[in-house]
Amino acid sequence: MSKALLRYIRLSPTKARLIAREVQGMNAELAIASLEFTPNKAAKLISKVIASAVANGGYDAQDVIVTSCRVDAGPVLRRFMPRAKGRATPIRKPTAHILVEVGTQKVQAKKVESKSKDSKVADSKNTEAKSAKKPAPKAKATQKAPAAKVESKEDKPKTAPKASAAKNTTAKKKTEGEEK
Template sequence: MADMETKAVAKYQRLSPQKARLVARNVLGLPVEDAINILRFTPKKAAKLIGKVLHSAVANAEQLPGVDVDNLVVKQVLVNEGPTLKRIKPRAMGRANRILKRTSHITVVVAES
């Protein structure tokens, strides 16, 4: 059987892509079970969000016929930049500084090993 890939995407997540990529690197290439355990004990906001997308990718894989969920491996974790929300912070003497609230698009691809 050909290498079956399944993916899940979470868009517009309120988290900077730079911070999300730090966590994403930790689970790349691991079996799904190991990846879930690592994410569960990683004390970062990104870990929770990537964990949700990973669970979704596994659930998507379960829907396909002939896919053994126990043999799934995290093939790819992409964190792309979403639109940036621009806000202002009032400063002294009537000035204002710009605050950039960044968003991320998180994609997780799982495949059978």
């Protein structure tokens, strides 16, 4: 894996990050080719940094991929523009640092395989832990319904819900049946 770093570039880091996200994980040759035809100042600079990282590692651009492309904020140049009535408004001229890392595809494949093995082991542990924590499903216990409340006519609301009205009528029928 090799790196290249371009520092103090007169470029907005937020605009450069948009381009940097596009090339992460791409083949270096494909990334350089696509960036050459992108009409953006950041695209041309990032393609040069990718080419430099490939050359620093002594690789061929076809054999490597861009593992990470990071754009950090550099110092901001502050200028002032004179305005009306003796005022001055600030002008911010941001700078950026571009860091590109490239690596061979074989190394990336090994990393992906090891991560997938680790994730499978972690997944199996998580499922075992969840099954151990989860109690066995219990049979539904029959719960006794609370005894129906007999209310006087004064306590009853004028419009009772249908469900409670059904309970009251069944309770009345039971009490009437018991009395007879």
